[in-house]
Amino acid sequence: MNTQAMLSLRGLRKSFGDVDIIRGVDLDLVSGERHALIGPNGAGKSTLFHLISGRLPLSKGEILLNGEPIHGLSPQSINHRGLARSFQITNIFAGLTVFENLRLAVMRRHGLQYTLWKFAHKVRAVRDETQHLLEQVRLAGRAQTIAGELSYSEQRSLEIAMTLASDPKVIMLDEPMAGMSQEETDYTAGLIREIAQGRTLLIVEHDMDVVFSLSDRISVLVYGEIVATGTPDEIRNNARVKEAYLGEEVTV
Structure with a gap:
């Protein structure tokens, strides 16, 4: 796998009034990797996707695509850049x-x-x-x-x-398996593996079986902060991740 960062998030913050939703997110996605973003409901995953894709403006921080800043651009301009x-x-x-x-x-x-x-x-x-x-x-x-x-x-x-x-060079998929049967989930997971070849993938998904089988690395977002990033085995055995999911239907 190429070690060059294709997508870099630097000190991302997003506030709505006095409420901080994203609180200083730093993350590098390596070129060609499949990276999952997981976290409890309300962690800020969709907001983070909106920030990266230009649908919401940043309160603070910067987003780099293949080394070039894309924060502040329209969704269409970001799409044209890959x-x-x-x-x-x-x-x-x-x-x-x-x-x-x-x-x-x-x-x-x-x-x-x-x-x-x-x-x-x-x-x-x-x-x-x-x-x-x-x-x-x-x-x-x-x-x-x-x-x-x-x-x-x-x-x-x-x-x-x-x-x-x-x-695109980078594909972001937001809960692509939501509402699917097990057969449909297996089919779609296989399809994602195929289409991600040669591209960088960032995926939000609640099906932990899919997350652990599909991802090269996983990041865990809790209350707007990334509390852990690592391989599937590292995340599965991370005590802080287990704590973050206490009370959730899905455990890791």
Whole structure:
């Protein structure tokens, strides 16, 4: 694995009025690693994702992507620089086909989002990339299916494909297995392993079996502070992590 930091968080703080939500987070994600962020409900995980992806402004600190500052930029600018994220709730156009959803995402990357639909099919690069991404997330056979008719796990696969459409260096996935059956979880975890090849992955996930089997390293966020970072074995045996999860349904 490359030891270069692809994503660096330096002294991140976020306050809403007098309430401190993120309290001095420092973290380096090594290029090519799969890194999980875990913590009790209300720990600030989603807020941290919003800060990194530009959906919320920092109160203090800096965020570096491949050594370049990205804090203060718009989500679109951050995405253009190589960071893409998915959300807890699926973010697709339910009335369009799978192919049309993904084609829109690919068109944005090529600056063709305002191209008239009747000309879009003529752009070979867009069509070829769309088809390749469908194959990559195992949805090629569902290309002409209305997205709203997909199973929940298939909708998440489509959203992951749309995340990949910008060809990001860093992928952030926010609870991709939430609400899934065990079979769907196993399928999606396998898919994430495949699409993360050659990329840096930051994932928030509550399924500890997935976290420990998927991650190279894990960071634990408690009340806006990272209390531990380490390998799965190190985190599993960390007394402070166990204490942080007392009273939670999930134990480590």
